[in-house]
Amino acid sequence: MDESKSVEIENFPDSERKAVYRAIYERRDIRHFRTDPIPDDVLARIIQAAHHGPSVGFMQPWDFILIKNPQIREQAKALFERERQAASCFYDEPRRSQYLSLKLEGIMEAPVSVCVTCDYTRADEVLGRNAIPETDVYSTCCAIQNLWLAARCEGIGVGWVSILRPRQLRNILGIPAHVLPVAYLCLGYPTQFYEQPMLASAGWRERQPVDPLIHLDGWSGEPGSGWDNFLDALGNATPSKTEPI
């Protein structure tokens, strides 16, 4: 390794850092779409961003099923409806009525659906997957987040429909049994990017304060040295308090 090249800190200029944080903080789970088509070049850049996600052992276990065909999307929508009714059985009122009143998908309005899958069998003995086999699915999820952030910066909304049962979804899309459908995503131009997550503005659930989620030098007990000012810094690092974010 060339040490003379390595002493530079390769952080991004402020304007670029700000853009990355903007994508992170303005990304939303979108359920209200316009039906306008997504240009090929925009969709292509979003899919390539996913393909350049990290993966355990460089396994790249993902496939992308892109769906425009409305007959197929109608089947996914019907599967969603069954699961929505089933899910409502486990809420008491008034939560049940609130649940059923929420718009939770835009399968038919959004012009493209993307099912991102994970193929457990890709590559031989996968480097780094020996202790935790599920790291292939973890990789697939990281790729999905790449897709989500790329979409945001392209002005494309993404809505993750998380209640489609894998067995039934496999049948609808013809997915082989050894391949797991990880995410069914709706992609399209949103009517708007919500200012807050929809479940927060709908009063369903609030954002958690971050402090109780932080554990220093172990889950509990006294932290070692070097942490005196970190929690203060954390409180000042929210998007509303940070410059240039």
Add this chain to the structure above:
Amino acid sequence: MDESKSVEIENFPDSERKAVYRAIYERRDIRHFRTDPIPDDVLARIIQAAHHGPSVGFMQPWDFILIKNPQIREQAKALFERERQAASCFYDEPRRSQYLSLKLEGIMEAPVSVCVTCDYTRADEVLGRNAIPETDVYSTCCAIQNLWLAARCEGIGVGWVSILRPRQLRNILGIPAHVLPVAYLCLGYPTQFYEQPMLASAGWRERQPVDPLIHLDGWSGEPGSGWDNFLDALGNATPSKTEPI
């Protein structure tokens, strides 16, 4: 919804889109670190980026265990060494020697380790998790990718040590039994951001061409209408071929 506000396509300006794609394409899994400390404000911004990841039902199932204490990191390193030896048993030569020659972690050099966990029990009946309980882990992985990209734009390298067994890692960090350690990450300034993924430049495994991973309107069979030009667009959307990326 205010329709007059909603007709604008809220995509980012070219310079901001370019910055987001730069983070996506220049992110690397880093194993070669300098020991320089990470400033509190930088680490705080990276953790807040993770906390603003998407989550099923706005569940926010993650916790972050931040570790500077070298005695604790030494225990993680020892656990890594056991698993590395165990993993090598499943390769034949010359793959085994190559595996053992690769530097796969920087636990002791990188000044901070971050264990990101998933608490299955957070929130009551989680909206959207009924069909696929693992969506809480999926959410945690999306948060991790936020962390990874934020770190890249701050000039901080992230290395995911994916072979630490959850049971033993729980013991080392004092993690309760109902909480899953999803990722053990090393964070620090890298000696360099590799131009290519380390496993590619080491000749371990190549990046897959994207075309065979794309399925149109179903896993197999003929696609419906609207896909005539998409595969061409995909071929032109790689970072080296796209402007302004």
